[in-house]
Amino acid sequence: MADRDRLTIELWILRYRPAQDEEPHFVSYTVTYTEEMSVLEALQSIKDEQDGSLSFRWSCRMAICGSCGMMIDGTPKLACSTFLRDLAPGPVKIAPLENFPIERDLVVTVADFVKKIESIYPFIMPKETKPVEAGEYLQTPAQMAAYEPFSDCINCMLCYAACPQFGANPDFIGPGAMALLQRYNGDSRDAGSRERLDLIHGEDGVWSCTAVGLCSEACPKLVDPANAVNQNKTNSAFDFFLRGLRKENHS
């Protein structure tokens, strides 16, 4: 390989090992890289060749599993689809996703986020279930277009790292879970909006959001979670004012 193809770059990585570190601190590593090398590959080369104790999450290395989210120079990004050539000359600051507790090095706690996505009934609840023999639940392309981008979410949590309101209130349901909620509420085959709406009133629901909008910019899958949150403010408000009428209808 020609010399000009073997470049080096310095990475400042925020490290935290719960057994020995009081608090996180930056450690500098220098890696040799090529044009096509991603931040994830750089981390793997550090783990292989310099320090085997460095911890980070990854799986697919093709921007589909959502495991490798981290702050790269202050912006939430997928390490596997961020390239060193775009970060040169460095040094590059790499830290765990903002707004989440750090488990170890670049690994953050995901338990609360998982609870949130479990809570919103993440499955289609048809009005009436029909037997398999009765055939599929049909949908037109237009009906699919109404929710389709929201189904592209890979649960990477970059949007949460971009959201200052989630930083201020960790109980805020947040952009990613709302995108998933809208994926089902916007689906013509689903009849579960009522149940889901009951979960998103108040400060821990949609009302922590002040339409900062950076969640949608951070999203690597163009899901537009800000749209999911903000259109549901209208739904939540309507529901608040029309609640009385609804109860009468039901009794």
Place this chain on the structure above:
Amino acid sequence: MSERRPYVRRQSRLWWASRTYRGYTLRELSGVGVAVYGAVLLAGLDSVRRGPDAYAAFVGWLSTPVAIVLHLVLLAAMLLHGLTWFQTLPKTMPRLIVGGQAVPQKTITNAAIGLAMLCSLALVIGALS
């Protein structure tokens, strides 16, 4: 042996002042400009209620350097607020499907800005004629 001791980073109180959130903070601050301009208009209306002398004084104040600078600042705030407001607009609506396809958010923003400009133009023309 593994040990769990999750480390919680405190959010800075000044998060809104950081470069990342500058656009958002300016948008929110420009809302204050809109409110101040509303107050100026109300003061004008009130001067009409108080009679010809008060109204003349208000109009006189409008041409002082302070008032002119204030209005330029408020105009800038107004324009920024209008622009960012219309950029936020498509985020607050359900996805608009026309002919089986989603209308791009840019189109919605541009249509709303166009409509606002038409209304402003009609107002100005109305006031001048």
